[in-house]
Amino acid sequence: MLEERQGHGSVVERQAALEKMYPSWERRTIATHFHKQCQQYSDNPLIMMPNQAVTYGEMWERAREYAKAMLHLGVKPGDHIAVLMENEPEYVALFVASSMAGAVMVPLNTQLQKEELTYMLRQSDTNWLITHQYAGKQHHAEGVKNIVSELQADAESPFTKAVCIPNKEADVPEIYMTWEVFLQGARAVEETALNKRWKETDNPDATAAIIYTSGSTGLPKGVMLTDDMLLRSGFATCLTRGYEVGRRIYAPLPMYHVYFLQEGLFAASFVGGGMVTCHAFQPLQSLELMEKYQVHDFLAVPSMLVALLNRPEVKHTNLKSLYALLCCAAPSPVPLWKRAVDELEVTEIGTGCGATEAGSTTMLTEIGDPLEIISTTVGKVKTAGAAAHPEFGDKSVTYKVIDPDTRETLPSGSAGELAVRGNVVTEGYYKKPEETAFAKDEDGYIRSGDLGTIDEQGYIRLLGRSKDLYKVSGETVAPKEVEDVISMHPAVNQVYIVGVPDQLTTETGAAFVELKQGQTCTKQEIRKLCREHVARFKVPRYIWFVEAADWPLTGTGKIQKFKLQDIAEEKRKK
Incomplete structure (x- = not known):
């Protein structure tokens, strides 16, 4: 088995091969880049899902179809296309298509709630929305329809239309253009018209995407x-x-x-x-x-x-x-x-x-x-x-x-x-x-x-993170330092620490600890370990043991520390 794992060559050999393949930088748009890669690797699988696989060549054909549908819809150069979809090959094809049409992609987190989505759709000046009917447990077609209606009725909003991709056996609200109708529009657009748009908007220095990130304070920001x-x-x-x-x-x-x-x-x-x-x-x-x-x-x-x-x-x-x-x-x-x-x-x-x-x-x-x-x-x-x-x-x-x-x-x-x-x-x-x-x-x-x-x-x-720091009686504590110490305990699987308010010291530490399966550990052991390695004011006052399923996670599996702070507040009240 080890021989099979080593059949790819050493990292030095692979890096040398890459530098030979790309001796100089060719500035490309995403559409032009994928056009070249899809020609070279046409039969290679690009996206593989549990029940389907799509090759580079197939992805390129989809991207061209979607781009023509965008042109028929009325997408203009510089328009913002928000995409609210779970993982599917169509997502990648839409990214390439938006580049071909000269539009800006605005990827949206499928876990967002109505207020968050409303803010991002307005703040990003979204012109068009493409959404899945469902993403996980979120019924986006139903949850977003009122936002779509509000934006369409707002004379100051550039929002025009929303397209819904059905992925469950349920009716799609009438306010949406269906995916089928959207794709039908591609037939009315000539290949030459698409190529003309692509050539006119083929600028690698233009904004390709606005991707939202949460700030330490305030509302999300579009990067x-x-x-x-x-x-x-x-x-x-x-x-x-x-x-x-x-x-x-x-x-x-x-x-x-x-x-x-x-x-x-x-x-x-x-x-x-x-x-x-x-x-x-x-x-x-x-x-x-x-x-x-x-x-x-x-x-x-x-x-x-x-x-x-x-x-x-x-x-x-x-x-x-x-x-x-x-x-x-x-x-x-x-x-x-x-x-x-x-x-x-x-x-x-x-x-x-x-x-x-x-x-x-x-x-x-x-x-x-x-x-x-x-x-x-x-x-x-x-x-x-x-x-x-x-x-x-x-x-x-x-x-x-x-x-x-x-x-x-x-x-x-x-x-x-x-x-x-x-x-x-x-x-x-x-x-x-x-x-x-x-x-x-x-x-x-x-x-x-x-x-x-x-x-x-x-x-x-x-x-x-600077926003994760907290102060105990005026002394600054970096949670990661204490997390690293607690992680030294052989029974600890994961640990995260947040600062919580305290009447005596202004703030204090609260540790959430997940143990390895079948392992045991006491709060006293953790406190003893901390006292051996860090100053006393850094030892968390609160320690709670949690199960793997208890962690509040983002869509990418990151621990949401602000939610741990909310959980800590609830636990302290009990």
């Missing part, structure tokens, strides 16, 4: 990313991790998220690779899909990795092709990485970090880094090769550490807020000049909200 930014970021991941031609990647992540788009779809597209995905992460289904499609790579977040490794079926699943694992979004302790290596038999593991503002990850650990580095850092700035910024050697970005309050640049090795500049970094937030001015300085550095340090080798260590 504007160009085609060139998205593709450069994807290529940097492809090169840093050494993607080989035809790499198959399992990513049970939502397509609206930059993690799926950048580390998966766009990165894989440079080598004719394919994405294996599903509607929502389920551990057993994940093992079945990884075996069915014999994936080479697994993109995960820690909560997914833990849940998958806890399934007894993992020992009996044929994962002979799997050799790579990228686990991001939150730090993972050494024991979890060891379990992954032992039980999945992966030979290339890594983690990373970034931000939507910088087109997903900007940092990745290197293949071959020791477990200690992978568990305590988020790596170095990605190698970008031909896609690099001319000022930064073979990198797309550079980082510095600033004082969060004064924005002064701090000396090397200092702890502070990380700020990033480069050719994959957004110009700002859509129609939010004040937030953009706060985040971005005159030199083009944008503040990340992450606290960290950069060592002499370039490795970046995160100390938490």
Whole structure:
């Protein structure tokens, strides 16, 4: 089995092959990029789902059909098309189609509620909405119809029409254009008309997508990313991790998220690779899909990795092709990485970090880094090769550490807020000049909200989010420092700490701890461990044990700390 896992060549060999394939950077729009890749890798599978697989060639034909339907609908260059869909091949085809039509894609989180969706549709100046009837348990066709009606009746809104894709046996409200009628419009548009629009709008520096990200305070902000930014970021991941031609990647992540788009779809597209995905992460289904499609790579977040490794079926699943694992979004302790290596038999593991503002990850650990580095850092700035910024050697970005309050640049090795500049970094937030001015300085550095340090080798260590810090009697506590200590206990699977109000000390720590299956641990043991490694004021006053199913998660499997704070408040009242 090990020989099969090593049949892909070393990472150095794969990186050399990529640099030979892409000796210089060709600036493309997403439509032009996929046109070229779909010609070269026409028969390769691009999107693989539990019950279907779509090749590059088939995806291109769908994208052209959807783009012609957009033109018939009335989509103009620069229009904003919001997409509220669960994972399906149509999602990718719509992204390519919107690029071909010269429109801007606005991916929406399918877990959002009415108020959130209303805000984003208005704030983004959405002209068109394409929605699934259902996404998971969310009945979007019903839930969004009043928003659609309000927007259409608002004379000041640019909103025009909503298209609904039925995916359940239920009637679609009349306010929507049906998917079938939308597609019929494609027949009335000549190929020459589409090619003319595509040529007229083929600008890699135009905004390709507005992707919303939640701020530490206030309402969500729409990050504007160009085609060139998205593709450069994807290529940097492809090169840093050494993607080989035809790499198959399992990513049970939502397509609206930059993690799926950048580390998966766009990165894989440079080598004719394919994405294996599903509607929502389920551990057993994940093992079945990884075996069915014999994936080479697994993109995960820690909560997914833990849940998958806890399934007894993992020992009996044929994962002979799997050799790579990228686990991001939150730090993972050494024991979890060891379990992954032992039980999945992966030979290339890594983690990373970034931000939507910088087109997903900007940092990745290197293949071959020791477990200690992978568990305590988020790596170095990605190698970008031909896609690099001319000022930064073979990198797309550079980082510095600033004082969060004064924005002064701090000396090397200092702890502070990380700020990033480069050719994959957004110009700002859509129609939010004040937030953009706060985040971005005159030199083009944008503040990340992450606290960290950069060592002499370039490795970046995160100390938490600036918004996650809390103060106990005036002393600042970074939750991650204490989380790392508690993770040292052999019975602990995951731990997250939040700050909660306290009458005596202003704030104090509240720890949520998930134990490994069959393991036991007491609150006293955790407090003793903390007292041995951190100052007394950092020891959490509250400790609650939780089950794996209790964690409040985002669509990408990240722990929602603000919800943990709400849960902590409820528990303290009891």
